[in-house]
Amino acid sequence: MSRNLVIQTDFGISDGAVGAMYGVAISVDPKLRIFDLTHDIPQFNIWEASYRLYQTVSYWPEETVFVSVVDPGVGTSRLSIVVKTADNQYIVTPDNGTLTHIKHHIGIVEARIIDENINRLPKSGESYTFHGRDVYAYTGARLAAKVITYEEVGPIVEVNNIVELPKPEVTVNQGVISGNIDILDIRFGNIWTNVTRETFEEAGIQYGDSLEVSIANNTQQVYKNIMTFRRSFADSQLGEPLLYVNSLDNLGVALNQGSFAKAYHINTGVNWKIMIRKAAKVGYN
Template structure:
């Protein structure tokens, strides 16, 4: 996640020089898919609030109920959008319960609207949160939706985001300041311990089955392993060891024969695992998320 930190710092420097007013833009991500009208209904609500709003999609293919993946994509996405952009992230298995619903102003000058269920975990760490307001959704929801309890993405979050992005209501106008911290998902942060590099598998490069870790290149380099030297790779799901092998540390896929595994630095300057012309995740039954731990070391 090193690249995200660098980009976030760039945006924080820009934020100090510019006002963080809502931009009239909303970016959506959900686990809804596109096989029904759910996403279009959310956008329709926003357009009813203000037809001039610009509405964009990140993805609607987050695995169902996968709050961690929502958190990862959100942190990855935010720094590339103009200040004032409002992000609506709805992966909300606790919809209709007592879980929080918030508007957050980020230190980068962006805004988040959605559930307080762990979706802000990585944003809070890598970008920072200036203020969080609990949404009073008895007052701030789509008129006529009071008896709807299972589609807050449409009835509350898209409606609130539209009023925020259009400048109709400021962030602090939706409810009181949240007491305490936002909900955070615990996970293994990248670190060097006893001559090993520890981390998690935050996400898969899903099209190719490459396995990405949160162990940054600079952290890994503290092990003193040079290019073309072997690396021991251990992967755990919780306490269960799923994989244990030795493979070379190289620059790119073609540096090993077809079908061979490799350790490399991915496009976000973090360590990753792959099989040249193969699918590492599928071959070794590896997935991603906060329970998927990885250990890199000398053999």
């Protein structure tokens, strides 16, 4: 029985690129079950590709094969690899940082370089600009259809040598929790941080607490306000800012039925920082 094949790209669906990848996969095995993770990764945004894999991979069955193609270095000397995760799944991708979150949060037990002498779409040898179709979709489909074993992908490469992007860590200093704005919940405009629920618990923060939240891009502060840590959106008023625990058990910031990111022009990446502390209680005589 074939495995599932899940595809992620920054290609969009306005032309035939994704359709060509589907065609290659189906040509390998018409019985393959093919799914889209997303094709709306911002162009060349390797960080977001890495995060979307982390957001999704754990919820798929063992032996699912993922193909992730966000590849600004296509045609260069960057490696094409297939990794086996600690959860017994496979990811086919350029070795350009796309595996940063998987390596950090889930774990990679083995990595292999794709041997293009064997695992490359026939009659595509003169093309160096569409490895998503010619190398990744083809290899992923062959692996998912069990035409090849994992060992037949190609030679082993050391897991420690897999390229990683800089990944900021959360710090706690004198009651201030400092983290990173990793990604947007795009549809609703919420911002997702790398601050975990456990960090909040260790800091003694409970639902209902008022917190001072500051957001900065590099050293420039772009937002500062007091908001409440809520269990759900229904616990807040319409248009009220709030902190909440998102679906990855990390802290998010939102406007109830509004876009926090759009309202305050917030973006994501290693330069976008968030600082959280308990708000000072104001007393009156």
